[in-house]
Amino acid sequence: MSNGPAGHVARSTVRPNYETGRRGPIRTFLRSADGILIDSVYDPGAVVYGSAENPADAGRSPTRDLVFVVAHGFTGDVDRPHVxxxxxxxxxxxxxxxxxxxxxxxxxxxxxxxxxxxxDLAAAVEWARGLGHVRVATVGFSMGGSVVLRHAALHSGTVDAVVSVSAPARWYYRGTAPMRRLHWLVTRPEGRLVGRYGLRTRIHHRDWDPVPLSPAEAVPRIAPAPLLIVHGDRDGYFPLDHPRMLAEAAGDHGELWVEAGMGHAENAADDGLLSRIGRWAAVKAG
Structure with missing residues (x-):
């Protein structure tokens, strides 16, 4: 692998399809700003042609317009069926x-x-921009939901819309049984072994130093980018005080959807919800 700046494409397994003027799927490794190689996949959007009813859409290239950058939850990865x-x-x-x-x-x-x-998210967003997309929406789930909030706050102006699903509002929460199990997984040597060999997730043994900006602290810094917070009323990890805290921190530039009957993160987000998120981002990203 070659060394390069953040977002550098280290390896590509599928080439752009220049003959048709559209890129096909691309799988590659990106390099984060601190040198970590990030396995990444680009999927072109479905082709939607302009019509007489919408002449402004005529000639628009879907591959150069809106792109979603998806940030998965803890123990997920790019090949997991739910991702x-x-x-x-x-x-x-x-x-x-x-x-x-x-x-x-x-x-x-x-x-x-x-x-x-x-x-890691910053490298993926930079890559998406480099592929020619003029609008970028980040969509994160659980841990990824906290990451999209902090990324938008710390990398101001790099995204056009942010969607955070099932995210915590504050760190070190242990108020539910699933979160107590997660803390055991992260903080105990035997837990990290389970993570590595049972969940395909290699967890760093060092504590945070310094403690990063919390999601609730990050939210006010996201404006003027539009923000959507989505949470299920049956989330077993984070109760409803978490999304409400995030929404309060967002003020007028944020929107909160509390989904009836929904559990936690990607596996609980049904196709209808994902379609609504897609439509929201397509409108709000400008």
Whole structure:
């Protein structure tokens, strides 16, 4: 692998289709700003041609317009069926970039559970821009939901819309049984072994130092980019005070959807919800 700046394409397994003027799927490794190789996939959006009813759409290239950059939850990766399903639904509204966070799947490094992962997302967003897309919407789930919030706050002006699904509002939450199990997985040597060999997730052994900006602290810095917060009323990890705290921090530039009967993250987000998220981003991203 060659060394390069953040977003550098280190390896590509599928070439752009220049003959048709549209890119086909591309799988590659990106390099984050701190040198971690990030397994990434680009899927072109479904082709939608202009019509007499919408002459302004005539001649628009879907591959150069809206792109979704999807940030998966903890223990996910780019090849997991639930991540591929999300990408498939969002493709109806634009192109999609998916990737595996550090320590997940075939990506390098070890997971810092939402801290340095901001650099992985930054590399994916830069790559999406480099492919010619003029509008970028980030969509994150659970841990990825916290990452899209912190990325938009710390990398102001790089995204046009942000969607955070099932995200925590604050760090070190242990108020539910699933979160207590997750803390055991992350903080205990035997837990990290389970993560590595049972969940294909390599977890860093070091504590955060310094503690990163929390999601609730990040939210006010996202404006003027539009923000959508989505949470299920049956989320077993984070109760409803988390999305409400995020929405309060967002003020007028944020929107909150509380989904009846929905559980946690990608597996709980049904196709109808994903389609609504896609339509929201297509409108709000400008």
């Amino acid at each position: 591929r399903r999300v990408a498939g639904r969002l493709r109806a509204h634009g192109a999609v970039v998916t990737f595996s966070f550090r320590g997940h799947g075939r990506s390098g490094g070890r997971s810092t559970v939402g801290d340095k992962e901001v650099l």
